[in-house]
Amino acid sequence: MKYVNYYSLFCTVMFMIFFSSMVTAQSIVRGSIVDASSNTTIEGASVTMLPSKKTAISDALGTFSFKTDKSSDVSFVVTSLGHKAATVTLKDFKDSNNSIRLVTQSMSLKDITISAHAGEQYKSISKVDIAMRGVNNSQEILRIIPGIVIGQHQGGGKAEQIFLRGFDADHGTDFREEVDGLPVNMVSHAHGQGYADTHFIIPETIDNVDFKKGPYTASKGDFATTGFVDFNTRNFLKQNMVKVEAGQFNTYRLMTMFNLLNEKATANQQSWYVASEYRYSDAYFDNPQHFKRFNLFTKYNGKISKHSYLNMSATTFWSKWDASGQIPDRAVNKGIIGFYGALDPFEGGLTYRTNFNVQLLTSLNNGDVIKNQLYYSNTHFDLHTNFTFFLVDTANGDEIRQKESRNLMGYNGSYVHTGYLGNNRLNTELGVQVRNDLTNNSGLSHTKDRYITLNQIKLGDVSELSVSPYVSETLKFNEHFSINAGLRFDQFFYQYKNKLASDTTLPGAGTYNTNAHTVSPKLNIYYHANQALQFYLTSGKGFHSNDTRSAVINNAAFALPSAYSADIGSVFKPANNIIVNVAAWYIYLQQENVYSGDGGFVEFSGNTRRVGFDFSGRYEPVKSLYFDVDVNYARGRAAGNAKGADYIPLAPVWTSSAGLTYTNKNGFNGSFRYRFVGDRPANENYSLTAKGYFITDAVLNYTKPKYEIGLVVNNVFNTKWKETQFDTETRLKGEAQSVNEVCFTPGTPFAFKAGFTYFFK
Known part of the structure; x- marks a missing residue:
């Protein structure tokens, strides 16, 4: 209180x-x-x-x-x-x-000054990271964010599992993702709440990344419990390019980017380009993945009047794959399958997404800015997995199918006014966000060999509408001190049309409605000592929504569980070529009623508390060398459980990543990086351990004005590691009793990929 x-x-x-x-x-x-x-x-x-x-x-x-x-x-x-x-x-x-x-x-750390403006401390670091390190594949898109750990347990076809600040955020439940303001997270998704698949982004189209940890930004609502990221694509393409890549395990990629307007259009502030990507890989699993993905992206950006800019983009994405899934330790230890083997060769999926995004930015005569954005997405998701094998159905197995089709549409509007209280600058942002998700035949079924349906478990249509006005005020008292206060209101309207009379979680077939709302205040204080030192205290209330099926079952109880969080930290430059960001943080999560897309029921859990610290350092000893390091610690516990039985399963404790990047005027450049995750509890009493790992990757390029030759090596020392791990009760075929143990998806072994890029006007 x-x-x-x-x-x-x-x-x-x-x-x-x-x-x-x-x-x-x-x-x-x-x-x-x-x-x-x-x-x-x-x-x-x-x-x-x-x-x-x-x-x-x-x-x-x-x-x-x-x-x-x-x-x-x-x-x-x-x-x-x-x-x-x-x-x-x-x-x-x-x-x-x-x-x-x-x-x-060229970018350099010496050009970074610690901004006197609220919330700008992350942007400079991300810009330099992208310029120096580059983004070599779709997974690197998320790894560019300090503290993020990701895991893939479908070999590349499904959205990555996200770990940040002591949270197993699943596929996005507690981390908000956007691309040019277009939401990536999917509410009430067939696989899991907040499902965020970024594979429709072509890495080469990314210009910069806007991110912040914690629920401290009024314009970012649902899922921003641990933070948010907004990937901003290029508005302008400096030169055309064609890239061809090939590597181990029958891995191939073709990427193209072309300008569609001439230099005269550029002079008139008009730009339009198109990018495409096709990728194929069998991957390193014993069961070939036959992974196929196609992306097409186009974007127009132009000045359409004296005070207005129009930004339009369209994306289409298609992916299909087979998967090895998660396998139990004992299946490998007993020699039933190898470390990269599969127990159900029929796992896999098909997904596609098409997006349209339109933004109009207008400046008024007094300098105020109005932003209007309309977006639309059509998605399809069809996934076959088997986590428990023969636990429930000892004859046919426990393979499941999760499927949905979705139409997503929304509007983001904001008005930014700059005024003054005496000589003190006051920025006011007023905004409203409206989002409507409509799914058709969201279903969960029990299947065999992918194509045989044994019985339907869940089937229905979801309609979820949210309306979210917000206000954010930033008062800069002088060149040293500023304060930001924000207030956000989110109203959700849930409707579920149950098409399955046998669904035991509801009274019967029919339409169920409920609604919920939440208010989220924010308060952030910044002290700017000089251009080399800033201190900040950020605090706020956030939330993540829960599935519509959970909301209607529980009459909206804990449909929007609150998260209370605070950071205290500093950004400083102890030398001209060094920048450091340190922060201590706290997150209290009120409650979770999480709908399990894998089981078709609601999983109950109580409140949790997490504390930790983040450290990010960037160092440029000479112009040709760039060193970055991130070290993160989190201690999370379930607040209502007895000591020793209060661990949060899969919550990361120690994580770190670092790299050394080299550039040379003669054309040679490259990097050597590591990723580290420490051991962590796999269950509530820590009787099972999710083993950590230390993986190194390397990139070497030879770049000239007209071409680039590149080599990417993953897992340089061929370490055998487990990328994702879960405590799961399973039964193998023929076993009399089930076993609770760690099931895992193996991480990539040593793998290389070579590429050639041609640049032209």
Whole structure:
């Protein structure tokens, strides 16, 4: 209760600030920042007035504004990662139509300054990481985020299992993912709540990554318990490219990216390109995976009027595969199958997704920005798995099929206003998000040999609508201190049309409705000592939604379990070529009623508490070397359980990743990286252990203006390791008794892949 009262006080302060925010300054300097080569706007550039040292950050349209005393300020400096700094005198800066063109250059840690603006501490690190390290495959997309551990237990076809801050977030239940504002997580999914499959993203199309740990951002609601990530794709393609890759285990990939408009269009701030990808692999399993995936992506970005930009993209993705699934330790120990073997060769799946995304950004004469976004996705999911083998059906086996078709549509709108309280900058963001998910024949069935249906367990249509208004206020008192307060309201409307009279979790066939809502306050405080040191205290209430089938069964009880979290940390540069981010954090999760897509029932669990710390360091000893390291610790316990029986299954304790990247003007570049996960409990009393691993990977490239030759080596030292692990009760064919033990999916052995890329205009 004290926690709620604490937030009520600060939410009152936030609204007082909001009503004062309409007071605007009399002396305003406004301008815009664009990239000189692509003629596209630059978001996140830092502008510093001189000699007052007031700062501003360019918005999504590349615009910035200052309230300034023109009698004292004479110039300002503009800096942006990957660009040369520019100094502009106010004398030459006469009206709001002025634009500053920045010339591109290679990125370097020395160009990073610790931003005086709230919440900017993560963006610079992610930009440098992507520029230095690159993204070599779809799994690397998530690994670019410090502290993230991912695991694949279908060999590449299914969404990755996500671990962060002591959470086994399954396939996205406690981690929010977006691409250009388009939601990736799927509510009330046939396989699991929050299912987030990022395989429709072509890695080469990613421009930057916006992420933050914790539920501290008002514009990010459902699933952002441990944090969120928004992958931002390129608005402009500098050059066309064709990439061909081939490797072990019959692995092949062809990727192309082409501009569809000429240089004249670029000069008029118009860009349109298309990218495609096809991949095939049998993978390293004894049962060949026959994995096939096709991606097609196109994006248009252009200035359509003096104050408006239109951004449109479309994606289609198709994937099909066979899988080895999870296998019990004893099946390997007894020699029934090998370490890379399979007990049910009929596991596998088929999935596809098509997206349309339209964004319109408009700036008003006073510098305010309005953003409107409409999106639509059509998805299909069909998965065959067998976790327990012959535990229930000793004759036919326990293979299951999870299937759904979905239409997802939504709207994101926001209005950003910059005002002043005296000389103190006040940014106000008002927004609303509307999302509607409609599934058809979401089902769970008992099958045999993939194509034979033995009986239907669940079958129905899901309709889930959420409406979420929010407000976020950021007051910058001076160049050292700022405070952000946010408030979010989420209303959910659930409907489930049960088509199966034999479903024992509901009274019978028919339509069931319920609704739920939650309020999520946020409070974040930043102290900016100088351009090399910042301290912050972030806090907030978040949540993850639970499945519609869980909500209607329990009449919305714990449909939106709350998460209370806080971070205290610092970002600092002890030297010009070193940047460090450290944070201690706490998360309390109220309750979970999680619908099990594998069993068709609701799994009950109580509240949990987690504490830990994160460390991220980046070091550039010389211009050609870049070292990054992330170390993370989490201690999680079930709050209501007796000591010794309160472990959280599969919750990571120690995780770490690091790498050394080398670049050379002669063309040679490469990296050597490791991934580490420590041992962790596989069940509540830690009688079973999920074994940790230490894996190393290497990349070597020879890059010239017209081409690149590359080699990627996974698991350099051929370590035998278990990528995903579960405590599962299983029975093998012919066994009289079932056994509880660790079941696992093996990780990749030593594997190499070579590639050739051709660049052209």
